[in-house]
Amino acid sequence: MTYAVKQDLVDRFGATELIQLTDRTNMPPSTIDNVVVGRALADADGVVDGYIGKQYKLPLSVVPPVLVKIAADLARYYLHGEAADKDSIVSRNFASAIAWLKDVSKGLVLIEEQGEPPEQAGGGAIKTSAPNRVFTRDTLRGY
Template sequence: MTYCTQQDLVDRYGQTKLVQLTDKTNRPQTTIDATVVSKAVADASSLINSYLGKKYQLPLTAAAPEVLVTYACQIAWFLLHGDTAGKDHAARMAYEDARKWLDRVAAGAVIIEGAGEIIAPAGGGQIKTKGPERIFTRDRLGSF
């Protein structure tokens, strides 16, 4: 399941900027390379799933909540910048904000409404161990 689409990226960042980041073949750049966008969106979704999987049953049962669409777009946008990501301060900051938010989701500090079933924490049973029989006991050392 992907959390954002190419159209979501166009709506947030504009078609011209998306063309500039993805069209590596045409000069001048004229079209959005859907393959490049799909790869960035898939990578962003995989990253998000690595955090959500700690708290939620995947895949999510409902459509992605808007907050996930927003953060998926921010992550995909950063990934689309590739080697130039360090030069775009806004893209880097948005990416880091998304990662911090995902950390909070994984820790259970943030609940995503409508995201589906929350995984119950593992049961708190007792720890059981079994070792070899004791060599030195009171009965065996009683005559010393």
């Protein structure tokens, strides 16, 4: 399932940033490389699916706007790669997105407009067996 698309990245971060991050053939950079953007978006989708798949049945029937933002922040971080400064807004947004996804996977945060939750495992009755008691009221009578 795709949570964010190239246009979401352009709308949120601007075409200039995407051109600078993705155009590896032209000097100076002049176009957005769709392959590079697609790879970053696919990586982001995989991370999102990995976390929310623990609580929700995938694919979701409707993609909530919050997941578009989360996927866009993850993809932006992947596009920056090793050039992302630890204290930059890109790194902070990435860390925030991962923390939010962890909360979703633990069930602390619910996704609105989500698909149906997966069926829980098990559901059967618990059976136990033990030997008969040796010491009962009747066997200890008279002591």
